[in-house]
Amino acid sequence: MMKSRLFSLIILLSIITFFTGCTAKKEQGITMSVSILPQKQWLDILTGKQVHVNCLLPPGSNPATYSPTPKQMKEMNQSVYYFYIDQLGFENVWLPKFKDLNETTMFINTTAGIVRLEGHHHKGSVEEHEESDPHLWVSPKEAKKMVEIMYAMLGYSKLFNQSTLDSNYVILQNDLNKLDSLFKDAALNAQQKTFVIYHPALAYIAHDYGFEQISIEKEGKEPTAAYIKQLIDEVKSKKIKYIFIQKQFDKSNAQVIAEESGAELIEIDPLGYDYMAESEKLANYLKNL
Template identity: 40%
Template structure:
């Protein structure tokens, strides 16, 4: 047996395998580098991009779930991802954007910014206030929580579709197909809300920070916030609120997960109510909105 010949054959095969592996790795890296990056302000907007695009893009989320958007400061890695982005999808009424957007635009002149609140009928929010571990900030006059309304979320979805088609026209048909599926899901949530909330005995609900203004407007509910003009409430206001909650029969107090529960626990104890945490910045909009609907419905049973 010619061992030298066999050795040369084995060496050649091994070299070919290594070479093919190298090409594969380079191809994989090339594919990954070709993915376009989009920046969004909050997770519910990322959900829109992912659903409509079919997870085609790398999505850079500026304010993560559970963070306080009013006081959040972007990390260096997030700013690097902004620099790689061709598109920024945001809500101009968010205080995070009011604080950071001019800086972002100045440092990224080629970046296109799309305001997803355009076309939405806005409601007034609280002005200067103190929350999120007692940091001072300002809401800018209008309530930014537009995504918590199914009707508004459809408007945002349409705007997102249009921006994605502009960014990548060759995938228009795929985006439109995914968009129709998403709208069907939003409509389903809207139908559930109308069915469960239309005949509630108690139309009022108490929440720590007034994030459900649009949701309440859509379904004929009345939101009562524990925050008073965006500040921790005065003692006399809390007494009146306790009396009102008992008189109306409110048994559930809603609070966003990013807020301190200590004040709520004391208030809920006086009212004899349970605390229902809600995640208004959740990525999975369908799941989080369905949770809010079911919580409001269960509070009336």
């Protein structure tokens, strides 16, 4: 009798432990934070979606003026890492606050050591002056360096099977190398190298692959009527084909220039989740300039 009771108790205890073990594991699932959706795609590929990714900037919002929600603040607190871009609009305001509030999260600058282009402007950002350009990720050449830092830190965490991580990294590097070739190819094939864009988010593409970016926004401000007139003339005389717009910004000035000059208005999304598809689409447009 005694023996069978003891036996049942052991069984019961092991069942309880088994279940609490499961829930604890589920609740303690790995969370990591990133600033923008392209980083989420990279992290999903690297970890085989084993990580819950807290992406701060939601689709369509402006990085210069964005504030995180209480849920995002909570998930930041649960994060092993926060992979940030460095000096990307809201990060200037929020990164010091995150650092103050989180003792266990490690803050990883994914653009550390990359030489930046200067003279970028963001309208509505807290410090509205000339700054170094944070849009590094748009260029696969720079993205490869950012991804290398993420991969190294994931390995350092010892939370993943290293050989799976290694092979996922190879897959991601191959994807980025493919994009890199597409942009090189685009630069070789394009009849002319100039494009117009509302907010100058593609400076690293222009710099890395040999294109000329003309921005409608002037030093982070709405263009004047005289500048719009000048742009229309330039688009006509250089036979510029495309005017790129991003959903975060007002389209009206770009629309006027497109209508008056005959150029085509193209919406791009450098902050969208599907970095691979977005970059491929962009490379195809640049190829046909």
